[in-house]
Amino acid sequence: xxxxxxxxxxxxxxxxxxxxxxxxxxxxxxxxxxxxxxxxxxxxxxxxxxxxxxxxxxxxxxxxxxxxxxxxxxxxxxxxxxxxxxxxxxxxxxxxxxxxxxxxxxxxxxxxxxxxxxxxxxxxxxxxxxxxxxxxxxxxxxxxxxxxxxxxxxxxxxxxxxxxxxx
Amino acid sequence: xxxxxxxxxxxxxxxxxxxxxxxxxxxxxxxxxxxxxxxxxxxxxxxxxxxxxxxxxxxxxxxxxxxxxxxxxxxxxxxxxxxxxxxxxxxxxxxxxxxxxxxxxxxxxxxxxxxxxxxxxxxxxxxxxxxxxxxxxxxxxxxxxxxxxxxxxxxxxxxxxxxxxxx
DNA sequence: TATTGTTATACTCTATAACTATA
DNA sequence: TATAGTTATAGAGTATAACAATA
Numbered sequence: 001x002x003x004x005x006x007x008x009x010x011x012x013x014x015x016x017x018x019x020x021x022x023x024x025x026x027x028x029x030x031x032x033x034x035x036x037x038x039x040x041x042x043x044x045x046x047x048x049x050x051x052x053x054x055x056x057x058x059x060x061x062x063x064x065x066x067x068x069x070x071x072x073x074x075x076x077x078x079x080x081x082x083x084x085x086x087x088x089x090x091x092x093x094x095x096x097x098x099x100x101x102x103x104x105x106x107x108x109x110x111x112x113x114x115x116x117x118x119x120x121x122x123x124x125x126x127x128x129x130x131x132x133x134x135x136x137x138x139x140x141x142x143x144x145x146x147x148x149x150x151x152x153x154x155x156x157x158x159x160x161x162x163x164x165x166x167x
Numbered sequence: 168x169x170x171x172x173x174x175x176x177x178x179x180x181x182x183x184x185x186x187x188x189x190x191x192x193x194x195x196x197x198x199x200x201x202x203x204x205x206x207x208x209x210x211x212x213x214x215x216x217x218x219x220x221x222x223x224x225x226x227x228x229x230x231x232x233x234x235x236x237x238x239x240x241x242x243x244x245x246x247x248x249x250x251x252x253x254x255x256x257x258x259x260x261x262x263x264x265x266x267x268x269x270x271x272x273x274x275x276x277x278x279x280x281x282x283x284x285x286x287x288x289x290x291x292x293x294x295x296x297x298x299x300x301x302x303x304x305x306x307x308x309x310x311x312x313x314x315x316x317x318x319x320x321x322x323x324x325x326x327x328x329x330x331x332x333x334x
Numbered sequence: 335t336a337t338t339g340t341t342a343t344a345c346t347c348t349a350t351a352a353c354t355a356t357a
Numbered sequence: 358t359a360t361a362g363t364t365a366t367a368g369a370g371t372a373t374a375a376c377a378a379t380a
Binding site for chain 2: 338339340
């Protein structure tokens with residue numbers, strides 16, 4: 001029995017799939033992190049926060065950012081502080097609730113994000129250049145099933161983070 | 168134009184695919200990390216290192232581990248030190264090269280890894296329970312293309328990390 | 335000189351929990 | 358009491374670079 005067959009016998013297909021999924025994500029993520037660091041001296045969580053805001057021009061509250069980024073509130077405060085210090089985002093009062101604030105991109109932040117998004121998009125398009133359009137669609141659909149199932153499991157449990165997705 | 172359509176128009180399919188891929192991986196990874204912490208008081212990199220060794224009973228050299236885990240050497244030393252302190256792995260001299268050493272699981276480490284692998288496998292099978300066998304195979308195949316393309320790009324560049332995969 | 339592995343350092347991200355201000 | 362956000366802390370993970378020993 002060769003190695004491939006042994007691996008197949010000893011490990012369910014789901015495990016092989018998971019390892020491959022993890023490898024793919026790590027390979028692409030590493031490229032993105034490197035690009036963000038080298039080209040823009042920034043990090044993935046910072047980029048992620050700005051990307052969330054770019055999709056909500058009216059801004060997002062801290063707890064909403066925390067949910068979408070799937071991290072706890074204290075971390076969002078920290079990353080927001082960095083971006084505020086660089087005048088890329090700003091805290092805005094929320095009418096009717098003096099505890100809360102909305103975070104939104106400044107014009108400077110919007111401009112920088114557009115620059116970053118352009119390069120980011122290129123890195124990602126390159127990363128999937130090995131797939132046909134049909135492959136991309138099929139992969140997107142299959143991962144949609146995985147995501148839906150994972151989110152359903154989570155909601156049975158405790159939390160209910162949203163997704164990073166555009167739509 | 169609704170949100171979905173606008174997102175589609177403004178962002179290439181590759182970007183939407185990437186965000187979904189990242190979300191899926193993070194959702195599953197979070198479950199695995201939580202399980203490893205709660206059930207075994209350990210971390211994903213520690214589990215990953217032991218998983219690499221489990222597939223190579225004769226042990227692996229540090230630079231080989233570093234390559235497979237896709238992290239730099241200093242980190243492997245640190246994780247190895249932890250596992251050595253708990254007698255889960257051991258450093259073995261390499262005949263013919265007194266600079267190098269092989270790392271391998273101890274019997275205690277093998278036993279613990281088997282316990283962890285059993286639970287880990289269950290978490291992963293659960294995570295993909297929303298997919299049919301056919302879906303799993305299709306997803307595995309599509310991700311194979313992504314991985315091959317990513318690795319090819321990397322080899323054009325500088326490094327050449329291996330994969331986390333079983334076969 | 336190059337390679338193997340270690341050490342030292344600094345930084346980012348993270349979760350947790352205590353805290354404040356307001357609801 | 359509950360909620361929104363902040364602060365403080367501790368820990369894991371990472372890359373980088375300088376270093377020792379050996380090839």
